[in-house]
Amino acid sequence: CDPWILLPQSVTADYPQKKVKVCSPEELSRFTDVLRQAMAKIEVIDPWLKQELSDSIRVIVPLAREDPKRHVSSTYSHLRGAVFLCHDDNPYLQAETLIHEFCHNKLYALLELDPLFKEGSKEPVYFSPWRPDPRPLRGILIGAHAFLNVSRFYALSASRGGHAPEVLESLQTAAARRHSQVELALTILSDNAKLTDLGQSLLDGMRRNLPEIAKLLPPPPGFAAR
Numbered sequence: 142c143d144p145w146i147l148l149p150q151s152v153t154a155d156y157p158q159k160k161v162k163v164c165s166p167e168e169l170s171r172f173t174d175v176l177r178q179a180m181a182k183i184e185v186i187d188p189w190l191k192q193e194l195s196d197s198i199r200v201i202v203p204l205a206r207e208d209p210k211r212h213v214s215s216t217y218s219h220l221r222g223a224v225f226l227c228h229d230d231n232p233y234l235q236a237e238t239l240i241h242e243f244c245h246n247k248l249y250a251l252l253e254l255d256p257l258f259k260e261g262s263k264e265p266v267y268f269s270p271w272r273p274d275p276r277p278l279r280g281i282l283i284g285a286h287a288f289l290n291v292s293r294f295y296a297l298s299a300s301r302g303g304h305a306p307e308v309l310e311s312l313q314t315a316a317a318r319r320h321s322q323v324e325l326a327l328t329i330l331s332d333n334a335k336l337t338d339l340g341q342s343l344l345d346g347m348r349r350n351l352p353e354i355a356k357l358l359p360p361p362p363g364f365a366a367r
Contacts, residue, residue, distance in 0.1 A: 178232035244287035257340030270322035292319035296357035
């Protein structure tokens with residue numbers, strides 16, 4: 142079944158950096174309506190992903206959106222199956238967020254079986270394609286895994302056709318941006334990370350997926366096909 146929307150009154154808020162939103166009935170109705178649209182888009186593009194996401198994500202908690210320019214979401218390794226996210230009227234953005242946070246949940250589970258890295262916890266930090274602050278390699282791997290799947294979702298959505306020109310351009314741009322960020326992240330990991338066998342297998346699998354996603358995207362402006 143699909144995730145439940147958890148009313149914030151029943152949540153113990155231990156996360157001062159993110160405020161749980163107390164929704165009016167109208168706000169909650171809109172919040173859930175857009176999430177249903179987002180889940181429907183994921184199901185059209187990848188029914189297996191939608192089923193896996195529905196099985197994994199059990200609770201969705203609405204967050205306050207204090208800055209209208211920032212879309213806030215989070216997951217926590219000790220709250221498996223819970224996603225915190227703010228409302229947005231764009232179902233594609235909500236679909237991206239659900240996929241992103243679902244992928245974090247998957248890797249949290251994987252990290253309980255294997256650390257993926259041979260180094261200990263005191264490791265240097267590196268440039269992150271997604272954040273202004275440098276991140277440890279573990280964070281870069283978790284981000285790459287999430288945004289690889291987001292890029293694939295956008296690329297597959299764009300390739301289905303039938304979109305208005307501005308929607309098609311937006312989907313292709315989002316897919317290409319995430320693809321280039323993941324490509325850079327995987328290069329950073331390949332050059333610097335000492336991975337376990339399972340971690341290397343994960344990295345190799347992500348690298349194999351990049352060209353398949355690129356095939357779905359139009360060539361960059363000015364690119365002359367040979």
